[in-house]
Amino acid sequence: MRPVIRKAAAVAASILTLTAMTACSQDAGADGGDGDTVTFGVSGPLTGDQAQYGKDWQAGFDLALDELNAEGDITYAIDFQDSQGQAAQATNIAQKFVSDDKISAVMGDFSSATSMVASPVYQRAGLLQLGITNSHPDFTTTGDFIFSPSITQDTEGRVMADGAKKLGDKAAVFYLNTDWGKAAFDVFSDQSKTNGLDIVYSSSVEETSTDFKPLLLRAKESGADVIQFLTYYKTTALLVQQATDVGLTDVALSAVGSNYSSEFLELAGDAAEGVYVETSFYPGSDNADVRKFVDGFQAKYDRQPNVFSAYAYDGLKELAWASENSDGSREGIRNALRDGTEVPTIIYGPAQYNDERRIENPTFTWLVVKDGTFVAQDPTRS
Template sequence: MVRGTGQERLHRSIITATASITAAMTMTGALSACGLGGDTDSSSGPEDHVTIAAIYPKTGLYAEYGKMFQQGFDLAKDEINEKGGIKGKQLNIAYYDTQSDAKQDAAVAPKIASDKSVIAVVGDYSSPASSAASPIFQQAGLVHYGFNNSSPVFTKSGDHVWTPQIGDNTYQEVNADAVSKRAKKVSVVYLENDWGRESYRYFRQEAERRGLQIAYQSSYLPDSTDLTPILIPAKDAAPDAVVDIGYGPDGALILNTLRDKLGYKGPFFGGQETKEFLALTGANSQDTIITGSFSATGTKDNKAQAFVKSFEKRYHTVPGNFEVTSYQAIMDLAHAGEKTSPTRQGIQEALKTADDFPLYQGNGGTFRFNTRTRRADEIKPILLQVDRGKFKQIEE
């Protein structure tokens, strides 16, 4: 049975979230007991500070990403405050652990929207979770800055919903191009959620355009622990390469199963640029290729290099894609507040009019938003390949 595309399902989740705003409002009194009450990072008084709310997965399945996000958020916030804040107001970040779950996002959104000190919201990790909260922020005239939300339909919730994230369609165009230059026939496995189905659809379209044959395809559930049943036929299809469209932990499971259990020795495209992925896969990840947006060792942009040095000094590790995008999200909103005013109205106006947002990703420089789509069309993906336990930028 055809049950609709990923875009249609994401639209339905947005409609459902909108219909549940009133019900969610009644839950705000119980949020603290659920771990959604918000952890504010400063004791500044209400007159001398402004707040950005962060909805993110501090715990749960995607906690690894939440940790990386918070590192980027905190570094940016401290640098902004050291320079005097945003037009003299110190910046706070109020953290809300949603586990990147759509129900929790929808539940916490009214509490955030009712806090008049909040000038903007960043997060969540996944597009479906973020989209469950977007209608509530839209109704409150509060910018929702989904910096990690690559779904092309994410910003359709309303004119206060923005993202600088590269779209799934653009990522998969680059992904399919890289694969087609190295293989003629592939097996593809992808995550069974809205994002995974949507991304696979884009990959399949681009593969067909390039004459790349998909000999086998299968989806898998996010919480899978044994993917041998779908990987045996993937290997038996005798592909030139295996492509995984998923996240880091499942990419590691797939790669280790292919290498250690099934003896597959061919090219692998998949996983994510995280320390967790590299730690889980070890030597199995050598030569793995992914699409990304940032390379700490490859960037030539001066401010991006300064960010890398600051991050290494503070956290004693090299930042990757998730750390830089979260850092940039806070910097973007602070830049917007300086351009106009650190208010809800000021942030919205600056996102529509400013043409010099600082860009740390890709080749650096600056960027502006496409005001029709509320996306940053100028930011393009790069290719990263694992070499001796590290992701390094490669050129085509």
């Protein structure tokens, strides 16, 4: 009989483990149940290759929370869950959020591909997913609970291609080998057919790579007079530095809007000089709300906000606005965002979501790096 007892104990232990897990995960959801607190879920990368962008978000959220909680009697809070930028984690987090009644709406994930995996979960549960940085053209197509304030690559890619055409005739293009990068490149090359820009060289690059000299040498041989980077700032910084190293000095450089960040300047150093970027968010603007955000950010963190922080700040403010202008239910928040004609944003000013749940008619400003800072300047041939 003894072996039986031993095995029974083993079985009991495994069942105990299972129940303990269940219990623990239920406990985890039970904190901070204040009546007047409105909680928004955030699914984003706090560790892993994209962790830096998650920290940028966090800075924007914290500033927005400071402002919101200082002004009204409603307390706002966020529940930031680390997805490591991985699709599998994002789905788990989505499950966690939809089954947690305290979560009124959700922001994230960082990359479109990761967000889109979680979208069906949010859509089925009727929980608003605001993809604050999700620029994939198909992101909002999952359903009517999926919104994004981010400019689509379709819009941005055309703006970029037209800008590059003003800088030169023959372009070399580097794009990230991700969902985002490939979609951006498709739109870019499509628009270049229309405006007569000749793409003489193009290559995808990996986010994990650090050595790009062989590719830049090829770009140099191709005789390009403008190089376009459809990459995030960490990769762009390496590319512009190594471009100088291989002797690509007399070409115009242009990078996608998200490179507009102090981190890019810091990482790229002198090599950043003369790089053009286009942006929907320009902190040099005179607009009072923009000034309040930029000054507040500068005071809190002692640096300029980048576009990721701005999207995070805006996203939280938009959700808070939607919550105040509705009954605060999950569906009410969605309806407020859908029907609002003047949703407050700093990036676009008072904005409106169209039928595709995207911002209607965004505007852009061109900037160039001069003496280590970004200054507003339209692209022209030098």
